[in-house]
Amino acid sequence: MPILGPDGPRAVTVGAALLADTLEAPRVLVDWRPPLERLAPDPAVDVANQTAVERLLAARPRLVAVGAALEVLPGMRPDLLLHSGPPLRWEDASGPMRGALEGALRLEGRDSADLEPCHHHDAVGPMAGVISASMPVLVVEDGETGRRAYSNLNEGLGRVLRYGANDEAVLERLRWMAGALGPDLGRALREGGPVDLVSINQRALQMGDELHNRHRAATSLLFRELALRGLGAESLRFIDGNDYFYLNFAMAAAKLACECAGGVAGSSLVITMARNGTEFGIRVAGAPDRWFTAPAAVPVGLFLGSYTQADANPDIGDSAITETYGLGGFAMAAAPAITRVVGGDARSALAATLEMYEITLAENPNHQIPALDFRGTPTGIDVRRVVETGIRPLINTGIAHREAGVGQVGAGLVRASLEPFLAAHRFLSS
Amino acid sequence: MPILGPDGPRAVTVGAALLADTLEAPRVLVDWRPPLERLAPDPAVDVANQTAVERLLAARPRLVAVGAALEVLPGMRPDLLLHSGPPLRWEDASGPMRGALEGALRLEGRDSADLEPCHHHDAVGPMAGVISASMPVLVVEDGETGRRAYSNLNEGLGRVLRYGANDEAVLERLRWMAGALGPDLGRALREGGPVDLVSINQRALQMGDELHNRHRAATSLLFRELALRGLGAESLRFIDGNDYFYLNFAMAAAKLACECAGGVAGSSLVITMARNGTEFGIRVAGAPDRWFTAPAAVPVGLFLGSYTQADANPDIGDSAITETYGLGGFAMAAAPAITRVVGGDARSALAATLEMYEITLAENPNHQIPALDFRGTPTGIDVRRVVETGIRPLINTGIAHREAGVGQVGAGLVRASLEPFLAAHRFLSS
Numbered sequence: 001m002p003i004l005g006p007d008g009p010r011a012v013t014v015g016a017a018l019l020a021d022t023l024e025a026p027r028v029l030v031d032w033r034p035p036l037e038r039l040a041p042d043p044a045v046d047v048a049n050q051t052a053v054e055r056l057l058a059a060r061p062r063l064v065a066v067g068a069a070l071e072v073l074p075g076m077r078p079d080l081l082l083h084s085g086p087p088l089r090w091e092d093a094s095g096p097m098r099g100a101l102e103g104a105l106r107l108e109g110r111d112s113a114d115l116e117p118c119h120h121h122d123a124v125g126p127m128a129g130v131i132s133a134s135m136p137v138l139v140v141e142d143g144e145t146g147r148r149a150y151s152n153l154n155e156g157l158g159r160v161l162r163y164g165a166n167d168e169a170v171l172e173r174l175r176w177m178a179g180a181l182g183p184d185l186g187r188a189l190r191e192g193g194p195v196d197l198v199s200i201n202q203r204a205l206q207m208g209d210e211l212h213n214r215h216r217a218a219t220s221l222l223f224r225e226l227a228l229r230g231l232g233a234e235s236l237r238f239i240d241g242n243d244y245f246y247l248n249f250a251m252a253a254a255k256l257a258c259e260c261a262g263g264v265a266g267s268s269l270v271i272t273m274a275r276n277g278t279e280f281g282i283r284v285a286g287a288p289d290r291w292f293t294a295p296a297a298v299p300v301g302l303f304l305g306s307y308t309q310a311d312a313n314p315d316i317g318d319s320a321i322t323e324t325y326g327l328g329g330f331a332m333a334a335a336p337a338i339t340r341v342v343g344g345d346a347r348s349a350l351a352a353t354l355e356m357y358e359i360t361l362a363e364n365p366n367h368q369i370p371a372l373d374f375r376g377t378p379t380g381i382d383v384r385r386v387v388e389t390g391i392r393p394l395i396n397t398g399i400a401h402r403e404a405g406v407g408q409v410g411a412g413l414v415r416a417s418l419e420p421f422l423a424a425h426r427f428l429s430s
Numbered sequence: 431m432p433i434l435g436p437d438g439p440r441a442v443t444v445g446a447a448l449l450a451d452t453l454e455a456p457r458v459l460v461d462w463r464p465p466l467e468r469l470a471p472d473p474a475v476d477v478a479n480q481t482a483v484e485r486l487l488a489a490r491p492r493l494v495a496v497g498a499a500l501e502v503l504p505g506m507r508p509d510l511l512l513h514s515g516p517p518l519r520w521e522d523a524s525g526p527m528r529g530a531l532e533g534a535l536r537l538e539g540r541d542s543a544d545l546e547p548c549h550h551h552d553a554v555g556p557m558a559g560v561i562s563a564s565m566p567v568l569v570v571e572d573g574e575t576g577r578r579a580y581s582n583l584n585e586g587l588g589r590v591l592r593y594g595a596n597d598e599a600v601l602e603r604l605r606w607m608a609g610a611l612g613p614d615l616g617r618a619l620r621e622g623g624p625v626d627l628v629s630i631n632q633r634a635l636q637m638g639d640e641l642h643n644r645h646r647a648a649t650s651l652l653f654r655e656l657a658l659r660g661l662g663a664e665s666l667r668f669i670d671g672n673d674y675f676y677l678n679f680a681m682a683a684a685k686l687a688c689e690c691a692g693g694v695a696g697s698s699l700v701i702t703m704a705r706n707g708t709e710f711g712i713r714v715a716g717a718p719d720r721w722f723t724a725p726a727a728v729p730v731g732l733f734l735g736s737y738t739q740a741d742a743n744p745d746i747g748d749s750a751i752t753e754t755y756g757l758g759g760f761a762m763a764a765a766p767a768i769t770r771v772v773g774g775d776a777r778s779a780l781a782a783t784l785e786m787y788e789i790t791l792a793e794n795p796n797h798q799i800p801a802l803d804f805r806g807t808p809t810g811i812d813v814r815r816v817v818e819t820g821i822r823p824l825i826n827t828g829i830a831h832r833e834a835g836v837g838q839v840g841a842g843l844v845r846a847s848l849e850p851f852l853a854a855h856r857f858l859s860s
Contacts, residue, residue, distance in 0.1 A: 206767045207638040207639075207646060208638050208647075209637075216637060217638075220654060223650075223653070224650060224653050227657040228670055230663070233658075233660070236657055237658060240654050240658055335800075336800035336803075337800035339803075346802065346803050371776050371801065372776065373766075373769075
């Protein structure tokens, strides 16, 4: 059973099957190319982007509730499965996505269901990102606007539904989460009040997390909050056993903040990057109802046990919402230890963050990086800057096996495809 | 009331009253001078040092118990007060030390008591380091040798006994710690088993702690362990309110490891650095029954509120045992956020650790620094290397007000005095 150890993969082999444009893991960190296009200044877009990124930065996500998807998630139905990334048809689903969808059908006791993206329900889910009616969902709310965003709960490492594993042990864990963990979390929040996720993000970034693939600090801080609210012993033990537990909270917080920027006419701010294992897609603030997509690339990274690059599925999951919010690959300078999980070294982790300042609109004052003398993380990807510089957003990510039912095989780095950014730019300029 | 905020001092002024050899905070980080003495190679000392530092590195401190000092601390008596640093007479005690000693007398309902150093009882205490008979004491044990070390429990920030404050609120808190917190911790450890402090140290150093003045990660990890062992809600709330709580555990673990190296004939390994607010002293592995002392220097740093350098007491506390174990000032590269508390910037934090490799015998494989690509912290100060290079160990530290009863006024950096190292070298060479 492939298991990520407490400090990353126990046994590591660097992938041998190589992609055309990412010859080795370190190289994926250097993406400079000649400027693609010189864009004429456009003050109207600048004003729109300023408005949009200010709304993104102003969000104050708080964890307010946990409840069953059917009860708390807008538009949820018993005959609906949500999935990660842009819209997907059953017949286009990759191995791990199919494994997760089939597992969710069995969990719900159904033969079929409609498919819709999590993102169409203000939700996000890591990897396959499958959310079905009975699953417990966490609710994050912006104190100012009352806007809400949602995510499922993290199952832990190894063989889990989000990586496409769907055996009885996986379903049994999901039933326990629906019957015990979710209700316990809901009760603790009702009795103890909301949890400030801005404060947890802020402190975790000063404690070596980048909040996409390293959550040990944030999980510890969330554990403290929940223990003080009287969460039960069994739930606490489950959380203690999984230092990725905070991932889904970080994602929902990021989704909420990004969605606050949606709908600002003319803005070229990216408010979603997401992958369904088949396609990679983005949404932008000036056209939030459209997806701009391209085939998903395959991440390059470090592999568990005897797995190699050849086992890797194309990129999958809504978790790139963390990069969209200036975390994850954009915040690697805060988390040099992440290199043991995704590859690279302390220097390349610093370089990754510094490069992302070239394509972003702001530095988030709530997300300061001590190693950069408390500079805020590069936040708010501007489609125009990506097009001008040719620098593609850097995403760090878990890697699923290509086949259904196997699970996680590694973790690594991937560059967003350029095509959706070019398409979004053409659309906004037309 | 001076309070350290969650991310360091809320209001900061850099000290204006300057010391002869430390003109400003950043400069304290650069200590290069021409070599003092060229020492002839001495293979016998090298062999002794190798043995000594291997014993230090082999220690595996575990938290095994908490109990009243009178019951668990060897040689403790009702008419005895322990204090930090080398031996001290009442009449030589500085303001904060006197404040703490007087508070402890009132706590115990006594008019007088004998004084002995914590270190003479295998114990350590931060700042004034006063331990009296009724105080709860934590017990750390080495799994291999069965050797034990001890520390008191951390009271929190602001007006606390260890900084010399001794009003009724201070004593009331100490009574609650003796009557409620200590017994609750003792019960949790009896029922739930020991806590592995090696593992907490290891993970905390990868989460932005340097384990002398930054303990947010270690306190969070300890909180998790104690919550899982059923620690009571009131105790958990107290720990949650004080991110320095782990300090005393880090100190006891360091004391235990250093003491494991004591008694190796001929070894010039430093096994104690400690200050009592009047004198700074060291002990070495080859002569563990002797103190080599000099007047304590005054730390230079960042001050709370309207306090300035002129308010600072000379250096005080056993907490320099963390530097003796390769933590604190020696591990600042792991904790760039500490610069908000003690001064400097990310670059100087890296430089501090790199400089300490020049005077140490080993790199601790259990104390890896991600920002240095997982190099172990510089561990095991060699008196000979200090004498040869003139590089003085860098200690980061809290700063107490010179007068009894005021409390903490800041935090900063201090260099160990050279004289005790020269004296130890002369003694070992004679």
